[in-house]
Amino acid sequence: MMSIKWNGDSVKILDQRRLPLEEAYNTYTNYYDVASSIRDMEIRGAPAIGIAAAMGIALAAKSMIGGRAEEFREKMNSVFTLFAGTRPTAVNLFWAINRMRGIIKDRSDVPGMVDLLEKEAIKMYDEDIDINRRIGKNGSRFLNDGDVVMTHCNAGALATAGYGTALGVIRAAVEEGKKIEVYACETRPYLQGARLTAWELLQDNIPVTLITDSMSGYFMKSGVIKKVIVGADRIAANGDTANKIGTYTHSVLAKNHRIPFYIAAPLSTLDADTPSGDSIPIEERSMDEVVYIGSYQIAPEGISVRNPAFDVTPAANITAIITEAGVIENPGRDGISAVLKKK
Ligand code: MRU
Numbered sequence: 368m369m370s371i372k373w374n375g376d377s378v379k380i381l382d383q384r385r386l387p388l389e390e391a392y393n394t395y396t397n398y399y400d401v402a403s404s405i406r407d408m409e410i411r412g413a414p415a416i417g418i419a420a421a422m423g424i425a426l427a428a429k430s431m432i433g434g435r436a437e438e439f440r441e442k443m444n445s446v447f448t449l450f451a452g453t454r455p456t457a458v459n460l461f462w463a464i465n466r467m468r469g470i471i472k473d474r475s476d477v478p479g480m481v482d483l484l485e486k487e488a489i490k491m492y493d494e495d496i497d498i499n500r501r502i503g504k505n506g507s508r509f510l511n512d513g514d515v516v517m518t519h520c521n522a523g524a525l526a527t528a529g530y531g532t533a534l535g536v537i538r539a540a541v542e543e544g545k546k547i548e549v550y551a552c553e554t555r556p557y558l559q560g561a562r563l564t565a566w567e568l569l570q571d572n573i574p575v576t577l578i579t580d581s582m583s584g585y586f587m588k589s590g591v592i593k594k595v596i597v598g599a600d601r602i603a604a605n606g607d608t609a610n611k612i613g614t615y616t617h618s619v620l621a622k623n624h625r626i627p628f629y630i631a632a633p634l635s636t637l638d639a640d641t642p643s644g645d646s647i648p649i650e651e652r653s654m655d656e657v658v659y660i661g662s663y664q665i666a667p668e669g670i671s672v673r674n675p676a677f678d679v680t681p682a683a684n685i686t687a688i689i690t691e692a693g694v695i696e697n698p699g700r701d702g703i704s705a706v707l708k709k710k
Pocket of ligand 1 (some may be wrong): 411412413414457519520521522523526527531532533559597598599600610611612676
């Protein structure tokens with residue numbers, strides 16, 4: 368499966384809002400549409416939105432090739448701002464934008480800058496698949512033959528350029544011949560687990576059982592779930608980790624039941640500038656996501672609703688963070704800064 372593809376003069380994006388009922392792709396030639404596609408959750412998942420922003424930026428640059436260098440730089444700055452405003456929590460988005468900004472900082476020839484931006488977006492995509500395979504290799508040793516592994520949201524091929532982070536670790540263990548069964552939490556309210564993770568694993572013939580988010584404690588207490596592995600949207604300098612809403616609750620339950628709780632994420636998710644989880648910006652999304660399932664209203668008219676899209680799992684609840692550069696066991700400030708030096 369392919370979440371996003373660079374076509375030279377357009378970006379092809381799998382519309383994840385229509386999964387699992389329909390596998391439909393949209394092709395965009397305008398960078399505005401790529402920005403809307405991130406904002407509207409057509410493409411989602413921390414690494415994938417970073418790559419989409421990079422490709423959108425490359426598309427924008429190509430449409431501005433005619434002007435003078437100063438004019439080009441000014442217009443590109445507003446493009447960077449547009450993409451930075453699409454979603455607030457996943458730091459990979461800002462990492463990707465800064466990387467694109469940095470690649471042209473010492474240049475003054477417009478065609479050269481356009482060329483560099485296109486090459487950088489393609490490089491970011493290629494690197495991401497390789498990074499995920501390395502995360503998989505570093506993490507597979509934590510999963511044993513016969514394990515039932517619970518995951519939340521979707522940290523798979525759909526959330527990245529391919530292979531996935533948390534699902535990449537599961538894929539790597541399966542490739543090594545281990546028999547792994549996944550328990551996928553449905554992930555209310557946007558249902559990334561039910562719609563995306565379940566679909567993605569079924570495509571790969573990896574055994575998957577769908578549970579509602581509130582069932583995780585039941586299956587931990589009864590001894591069914593042996594490990595928990597999830598992705599991340601931002602890891603603060605002290606190891607506190609933002610991920611999809613509900614992750615924190617699972618981490619408390621896992622700790623209570625002495626079940627290992629792993630985060631799988633690329634180094635681009637580590638944010639040295641955010642000291643702790645308290646300073647991670649949490650996106651609040653539309654109340655309609657809570658009040659409606661599809662077009663079906665499930666709550667009374669006028670009800671007050673909150674819809675934070677992410678929560679923060681304290682470092683103390685995390686057994687290890689698995690990155691492409693190595694594993695940070697019992698993550699804290701020292702472990703994070705040691706691995707950040709490799710960034
Ligand atoms: O709102 P989403 O679907 O973009 O949230 C995605 C998640 O929370 C993922 O777990 C996270 O981005 C890691 S993806 C490898």
